[in-house]
Structures are given as structure tokens and as C-alpha cells.
Amino acid sequence: MKILVCVKQVPDMESRFRISAAGTWYETTDLAWRMNEYDEFAVEQAVQIKEQLGGDTEITVLSVGPDRVKEAMKKALAMGADRGVHIQDAANHEKDSFEIASIIAEYASGQNFGLILTGMQSQDRGSAQVGVLLAGMLKLPAVTTIVGFSLENGTATVRRELEGGMKAVVKVPLPALFTCQLGLNTPRYPTLPNIMKAKKKELATLAVADLLKVEALSVTEKMALPEKKGSGLILEGEIGELADRVIGILKEKTAVFK
């Protein structure tokens, strides 16, 4: 079986974000980049399925973005993906989910992927659309937000995470697409030998212009910092003094010490 895993490279969310000069995205210089957290679960699941099925199972990891996204792809290769397809696009952040999904669908159509895994959303844009749109474009069934996956006789049984600790159990025959939620598995850390091995794996680059055949359905007009509510008190200083001040506040504002 051929498995496709779509990954995105995103900034570390602990970063201090600034607005870009164009005002429609965040400034991308001086950021630490990593694989989108949700996608790590997708890669791990693909590798576990390959371990289960063995044989001629092949995992392709795909990413759309500028050259730096190859770092995230190399991590996926070191985790156990077999080959990479980098869709070179310096302006991927200007594209909406529909365009990104169309680009991937254009690449994937006719390649007979039996299983496609994506993160349930990206940490930066957070639209949670690309996976579902891609499945629709490829006419595959899709189930979102999975926290459990098992495969038997060509049918996947997955657990969808719902609100309040509930899950829905869903059965889907492959080929199908699933979007992965945190907690689906425990993503492995690439070992040094596997990092070395990954360097030898195929990592092909395709030009986005050859794959983009649609126009955006929405556009980011503006990116902005949130309006500060300013109601909260911010305390900084020496630890002991901070603790005294918080005790004082709790005595005044709450009944904890009564």
C-alpha cells in the first residue's frame, strides 16, 4: 500500500510574533521552525501502519512551502517515511486552504494512495480544512480528529474525538483520508542512525506553478496582534516578593484563606 502523509512546517508557538511589512502575515525571519505538532502524529501513525503491514508499504511525505520546509520533511524521513515530495512554494502562506488542497490533490491524483494522513489543523493558520478538502477532491471518504486507529482487512476503525471526553467509533474502508489529533499515538524521536539514513532517502522537488490550477476562495486582508483586554495585572520581579504579592491579592480577592 502507498501511504501519503502531508506535513507543514510552522514556527515554534512560544515565539514572539511580529506582523510582516505587507501586514498580511507574520514576519518569518528570526523564528525557530518545526514540524506542525499534529502532523507528527500523522507521520507516527503511518510508520506504525508500515510496521504492521510490512511488505511493500511505502510512505511518501509531502510538504508545500519554501526550501526550509525540507527540514520538517527530513524529520519525517528520519521517523520512518520512505521518500519526500517537496512542493516548492515561497508564497504558500498567501494561499488559502482550497488552493493548498488543490495543489496536493493535483500531485496525488492517479497515484493510488491507499491511505492519506494529515494533521487535523496547522498550528499557525488553524483552519482545519486542507485534509477534508483534499479527500473531497480525490473523492475519498474522510474522518477528522482521530485519536485511535486500527486497520484490519482493508477497513480502518478509528476513534474521533468529540467534546467532553466522548469519542465516536467510525469504520471506513480504505482508500480513505484521516486527520490526526494530538494523543493519537506517541510520536517517536528520530534516532541518530535513522537521521543519517534519512539523508540518503529520495527528496524530490516540484514547482508549485505546475500544480496550481485554481484561484483562492478567501484572502487574508490583514494580520494583527490581538487587542489587549488590559484588565489583568501583570507581576514581574523577585520570586519571594512575587509570592507575597500573590498571597496578598488572594487574601483580598478570594476566600481561599478564610
Add this chain to the structure above:
Amino acid sequence: MKALLVGEYREGKLLGSTYETVAFAEKLGAKAMMFAIGNPDDPPHFDGKLYLADAAQYGEYNPEAHLALLQEVLRKEQPDLVVLCHSSYGWDLAPRLALALTVAQISEVIDVQDGLYIVPACNSKLRRKVKPNSNLAVVTLQSGAFGLTGEPSGTPNIEMIEISVESRTEFAGYEVAEKGEVDLSRAEVIVSAGRGIGRPENVEIIAGLARALHGELGASRPVVDSGWVEHSRQVGTTGQTVAPKLYVACGISGAIQHLAGMKKSGFVVAINKDKDAPIGEVADVLVVADVLQFAPALAAKAASLAH
């Protein structure tokens, strides 16, 4: 403007979040009608047309059937907007509809200003202002971003809808979380550990502060997913929704799904190294410090006070 609202049902009951779509339509001054796959015996309080399909027939999770039913309604009505909750139901169905109609979908809307939809980005550290390029747009609303000012009221004019549809997904039922060791919804004080505590051994430091404040230990999702704290202590939309008198967030950045689970707390103290962490939006006091140093210091001082 005409808005088609999509209601949600679970285990035969209307979900209260459905009214957030009603509040959104009211805010926009849109003429609203509703669609849901649910229970005819538990309709929403809503004055307007309700297109209802029986969940007993189609299943509460059956995306292909739900999409086909929704498209059936769109053949009868020509709304300018289709509104869903940004929930496990909404984010699953909305992109399917947007693709079927080739229209824009805008996810997790928190506000509308000057015709632009405002959505969070980068763990809510940024706001993206989005314009649809299509006449019709499908939007999902962030949980809790829109609320009715009063109690929901009204009686819908129900039209049952039916279609025949083949489905490739089979909904095999629900799994309910096992009862855990604690019911946080009753706790008056909760001290929660987040990813910022760094290592599982440090959970004990946060539990120590919880004891000193006579409260219960809570946790954010990554801490529970990592197996450092058991699931019944998870605060957030996929865990417990809590409203203690005092909530202390230790090393919790404040992901939307966590904030939605604790923002009704009486008083919120957040301890975080990152001054810009979104938890600051709901904190009454944000202590900018290393939680591993500050929590023991606060616990020692609290323990020395007579309760």
C-alpha cells in the same frame, strides 16, 4: 442577509452550542433559518424555519449523508451564509460543504468587523482578518465567542427532510470517558499544570501548590496526552469544563480549547515565563516567572497561613 444555521445533536439531545449560531445571526442582523440532523422531540427554541432530518435514520455522525441533506436544504434556500460551530461536528462538515459548493470556508470566527471575519492564528497570539471571494461563505464559530443575551425562546416551523444516500463511513457508536479519580466540576480551587512544567517529575510541584491552596490538581491537554496526569483531571473542551472560585494556571500557554474549559472561573492566576501567552487574556493576575521556582515559593507561603 440570510443565514442558514446548522444545529448539533448528541445522543438525541440538542447541544446548547447551537444557540451560539443564533446569537451570531442576531449580531449580524441576518434573517436566520436552521438545519439540523437530530431529534424531532427535542427541537431548538428558535423562531423561524427549521429543516430537520431524523438522526435515528441517518446517524449523528455520517458526513456523506449530512452533507447531502445540507445540500438538499441549499436547493430550497439561497442563504448568504452557512453558520456552524467550530466543533468536532462543524469542522468536519463545513469544509465538505464549502468544497461541494466551491465557496469559501472561514474557520473559527471570533468576530466580524467591516465585513472581514476575524479568526485566531498562532495559538491565538495573532488575529487574521479574512475576506471571502465567493458570494456565499461557510463559517464556523469559535466556541463561546458568541452568546445570546437572554434565554433562547421561540418555536420553530419544522419541515422534515429526507433523502436516500449511500455512505462509505459507518458510525459504530459512542465511547464515553471512564469515570476518573476526581470530579473537577465541583472543585472550588484548581491548580493546573501545563506543558511549561517541562517534565513529568514536576507534576508533584504543582500538586504541592494545589494541596497548599486546598484545591485539586488539574492539567492541560498536552500534559494528559503525555500521560503525566490522568484524564479526569484534564481541563478544556475535550476534558472537563470547570468554574472554580480560584484557578491557578501553571505553565499553561492558553490554547483556545483550554480557555473554553476554564474561563468562567471566579479568579484566575496564571504563572508563565511568556508575558504574551494567551492565558494572559483571561488571567486576573499574570505572574511572569519560572513556574518551577514560583510554585514552591507560593506553596510555602500559603501553607504557613492558617486556613
